[in-house]
Amino acid sequence: MSEKNLQVGRVLRASSRGFAIGCRVMQPEIPVFGSFVRAEGLAPGSAIYGLIYDVGVEDDPFVRQFISADPPEEVVRDQRENRQVPIEVSVLAVGVRRGFGSNGENIRHCLPAQPPVTLDWLYQCTDEEVRAFTARFDYFRLVLEAREVPADELLAASLRAAAAARLENERETFLVEAGRELARLLAGDPVRLEGLLRRLRNV
Amino acid sequence: MTLELSRLTKQVQAMGEKLAARQRQHADLVALARRWLTQYAAQGERLRHPARAIRAAIPTDEPLDAVHPLPAIPERFTVIAADGSQIQPDRHGAAFYYLINVGSLVYRHGSGEPPEPYSQPTLGYTEDDLYENGRLVTGNLLDVRRDLAEITRLADLCAAEPPGPTGSGEPCGSAQGRPGRTVALVDGTLILWVLEDRSEAWQRAKVMAYLDQLSRIREAGAVVAAFTSRPRRTEVTRLLQLAHMEGDASRAEQEPNPLEHLPDRAVFGTLSPGARSALFTSPSSINYDYYQPAGHTVHFFYVNLAEEGRDPVVARIELPVWVAGDADRLALVHGAIVAQARITGDYPYALARADELAFISGREREAFEEMVTTALLCAGVRTALSPKAYYKTLTRRGRKKYRG
Numbered sequence: 001m002s003e004k005n006l007q008v009g010r011v012l013r014a015s016s017r018g019f020a021i022g023c024r025v026m027q028p029e030i031p032v033f034g035s036f037v038r039a040e041g042l043a044p045g046s047a048i049y050g051l052i053y054d055v056g057v058e059d060d061p062f063v064r065q066f067i068s069a070d071p072p073e074e075v076v077r078d079q080r081e082n083r084q085v086p087i088e089v090s091v092l093a094v095g096v097r098r099g100f101g102s103n104g105e106n107i108r109h110c111l112p113a114q115p116p117v118t119l120d121w122l123y124q125c126t127d128e129e130v131r132a133f134t135a136r137f138d139y140f141r142l143v144l145e146a147r148e149v150p151a152d153e154l155l156a157a158s159l160r161a162a163a164a165a166r167l168e169n170e171r172e173t174f175l176v177e178a179g180r181e182l183a184r185l186l187a188g189d190p191v192r193l194e195g196l197l198r199r200l201r202n203v
Numbered sequence: 204m205t206l207e208l209s210r211l212t213k214q215v216q217a218m219g220e221k222l223a224a225r226q227r228q229h230a231d232l233v234a235l236a237r238r239w240l241t242q243y244a245a246q247g248e249r250l251r252h253p254a255r256a257i258r259a260a261i262p263t264d265e266p267l268d269a270v271h272p273l274p275a276i277p278e279r280f281t282v283i284a285a286d287g288s289q290i291q292p293d294r295h296g297a298a299f300y301y302l303i304n305v306g307s308l309v310y311r312h313g314s315g316e317p318p319e320p321y322s323q324p325t326l327g328y329t330e331d332d333l334y335e336n337g338r339l340v341t342g343n344l345l346d347v348r349r350d351l352a353e354i355t356r357l358a359d360l361c362a363a364e365p366p367g368p369t370g371s372g373e374p375c376g377s378a379q380g381r382p383g384r385t386v387a388l389v390d391g392t393l394i395l396w397v398l399e400d401r402s403e404a405w406q407r408a409k410v411m412a413y414l415d416q417l418s419r420i421r422e423a424g425a426v427v428a429a430f431t432s433r434p435r436r437t438e439v440t441r442l443l444q445l446a447h448m449e450g451d452a453s454r455a456e457q458e459p460n461p462l463e464h465l466p467d468r469a470v471f472g473t474l475s476p477g478a479r480s481a482l483f484t485s486p487s488s489i490n491y492d493y494y495q496p497a498g499h500t501v502h503f504f505y506v507n508l509a510e511e512g513r514d515p516v517v518a519r520i521e522l523p524v525w526v527a528g529d530a531d532r533l534a535l536v537h538g539a540i541v542a543q544a545r546i547t548g549d550y551p552y553a554l555a556r557a558d559e560l561a562f563i564s565g566r567e568r569e570a571f572e573e574m575v576t577t578a579l580l581c582a583g584v585r586t587a588l589s590p591k592a593y594y595k596t597l598t599r600r601g602r603k604k605y606r607g
Contacts, residue, residue: 062555065547074310075546077317078556 006030006124008037008052009089014115017146018050018093021122022086029124031055031089034157036125036133038097039116045099048112049125049133050091051158053149057084091122092149094139109138130165134158134174137181144185152192155182156199175200229469236443236462236470243446244268250445253452254486259441260467261484263502263527267442273477274534276542279313280384281364283425284553285356287349288561290568291341292333295592297576300328301340303349305356306560309364310553312542318553322560323356336405343398347409350395351416357387357427358419385425386539390554393417393429393501393521394487394494410493417499417523426526428536432550434505434519438486439467467505468517474507477541479520482527494523502527506537508544516549 008031009023019039023031031037031052039048063079071079095109116122125133133139143155159178163171179197186193243250247262254261290302302324309319327333327348333340340348364385395413397406420427440462441455448454471480484490485501494500501521508516520540526532543551563571579586588596 062559071546072312073315074312074318075552077315078308078310078320081317082320083556 005126008122008124009086011039011116011118011120011122012086012088013118016093016111016113016115018053019091019116019122021089021091023089024085024087025081026055026087031087031124032161034154035161036130036158037091037122038125038129039120039122041096041112041116042114043098045097047097048093048116049095049097049107050093050122051143051154052089053092053146053154054090056088056090058088089122090149092143092146092154094142095133107133109136109142111142127165130162134162134165137178140178140181140185152196152199156196159200229465232462232465233469233472236440236465237473239443239447240268240439240470243443246446246450249450250442253450253455254442254445255491256452257441257445257455258438258486259445259455260438260503261486262442263482263484265481267439267446267481269481270474271479271537272475273541274538276538277312277384277535279311280386280535280539282310282312282386282388282539282543282551282553283357283360283364284308284310284388284390284551284557285353285360286390286554286557286561287353288563289345289349290563290571291345292339293592295589297572297586297588298328298579299333300326300575301333301345302326302563302571303345303352304561304563305349305352306557306562307356307360308553308556308560309360310543310556312539318556320556320560323352325352343396347395347397351409351412353389354413354416357389358416358423361385361387361420361423361425364423364425384535385423386536387420387425387427388540388543388551388554389427389429390558391429391431393427393499393523394485394489397489406489407493410489411497414493414497414499418497421523421525426532426536427523428526428540429521430540430551430554431519431521434468434517435466436519437462437464437466439470439483439505440465442483443470468519471505471507471517472515474505474515474517476507476509476511476513476515479504479506479537482533485521498523498525500524504537506541508541508549510545516544518544518549 009021012020012022033052035052037050041047093111095107096112098106144151163174166174182196244266247267250262285305285307287305292299292301304324306322335344395410397409444460444462445455482502482504485503490501503519503521505517505519508518522536526536543553546552547555576586
């Protein structure tokens with residue numbers, strides 16, 4: 001469970017639907033597919049919430065040259081830590097917070113009126129924030145309808161993250177409620193629903 | 204597309220045929236040069252004086268055909284490389300300025316640590332920056348400033364580098380007695396190229412500033428070398444022709460030289476993998492006028508960087524006399540450069556990265572120009588591209604398709 005304000009990276013480019021951020025190095029828990037992140041909004045105390053749906057590492061002819069060789073450790077670390085900067089992380093916007101505090105009341109699941117601006121910091125949400133944000137399931141529709149993201153996999157991963165942010169004895173109840181909401185939203189698409197529920201059962 | 208490729212077909216074909224014929228002739232010349240290298244190998248001392256007169260490679264005490272195998276490469280040593288690039292002052296731009304960007308990499312072999320990359324941009328925009336003795340700082344003047352910035356960066360990094368492990372236990376003999384396992388690398392040459400149409404006082408000031416940095420590197424206990432990839436120098440082949448003319452400099456200058464356009468590197472293609480040639484002294488007049496009195500006489504050798512079973516890749520390495528004349532330091536440079544080059548295949552990794560860190564891409568140039576324009580506007584200065592530059596932006600940006 002995370003309780004601190006962990007920086008993921010800085011915003012490279014953004015739109016109301018999502019944003020791309022750059023981070024220097026991949027750490028064991030940051031950035032992770034399906035995790036909840038937060039950027040500060042322009043109004044004091046406001047924030048934009050998102051879900052990480054892609055982590056990209058680019059290559060170029062120089063790094064490709066070392067694939068078939070056996071480069072020294074210094075070269076491997078140079079390529080990883082110095083040259084592949086920034087690692088690009090794509091985020092789907094799923095909600096906003098208006099004003100200070102992280103209780104569920106001032107959080108809305110919708111696209112932000114304004115995106116974050118270039119070089120804003122993006123933070124990993126604390127467990128408290130994840131619990132507050134996932135107290136409702138309105139963001140499901142935003143994810144399920146998002147184009148160009150692996151929507152089902154992303155939603156399942158976000159629910160796994162949300163369950164992990166709760167006490168152990170609360171997790172099952174939370175996932176059952178999430179499953180019910182999914183059943184309602186995907187009533188007309190039983191195949192997709194089954195796939196999603198299967199993913200949730202693996203928590 | 205404005206380059207009419209179809210109009211070039213015949214010319215390119217003719218070029219291919221000509222080059223193929225030249226290559227056949229080239230093989231005969233290479234064989235001749237190698238024969239002369241062996242034949243006149245012991246005549247170095249006799250050739251030393253006339254060689255300088257005709258700007259041929261000046262032999263040292265070694266036989267001309269000496270071959271030194273790759274020495275043992277120490278487990279731990281540091282290579283520091285620096286390289287630079289620049290934006291020239293442009294009278295068509297939004298403002299008049301120049302930019303020098305120096306990239307550097309500190310690579311500690313055997314440490315397992317990530318190398319330390321760094322880029323240092325410097326903007327010149329005041330009258331004092333832009334003019335030197337009434338001349339605009341552009342072309343060779345700017346090149347000299349960039350070269351000075353590169354060597355200064357190397358000297359700074361060498362001074363900051365903690366003394367490394369000695370490996371063999373043999374210190375490389377720094378002034379402070381610090382064990383030297385640091386190799387500073389520049390791309391190209393150690394001889395600062397200053398145009399001869401400048402005053403002697405100006406040339407001296409520039410070269411002395413460069414030599415001061417070489418002295419700082421020496422005092423830091425490091426060694427320094429310059430690396431030239433695919434060198435085209437013809438100093439050794441000129442020496443061979445001189446030897447064939449029995450050391451007669453005037454005959455060598457007057458009579459046609461069959462090896463005239465044959466680069467030295469072709470002669471040393473027989474070096475075994477990792478091996479280096481004999482040492483020679485650079486015949487450049489700057490070397491004798493300035494470097495020698497300051498104790499930095501530039502020597503050079505050729506080295507085959509290729510691994511066993513590969514075609515030779517011959518590079519030219521320049522180094523000051525205080526490195527060339529010390530067996531340990533010389534072996535360190537030789538081994539370090541081969542080790543570095545073999546990481547990438549045939550070019551020192553640290554230099555490749557320093558170049559990358561120094562390089563200013565077209566997009567970066569555009570972004571910087573926008574930054575300058577914005578800063579000027581914020582300061583209340585209205586600015587614009589010259590009409591010529593403006594129309595270039597219109598004609599060179601490419602076209603867009605109609606997408607409905």
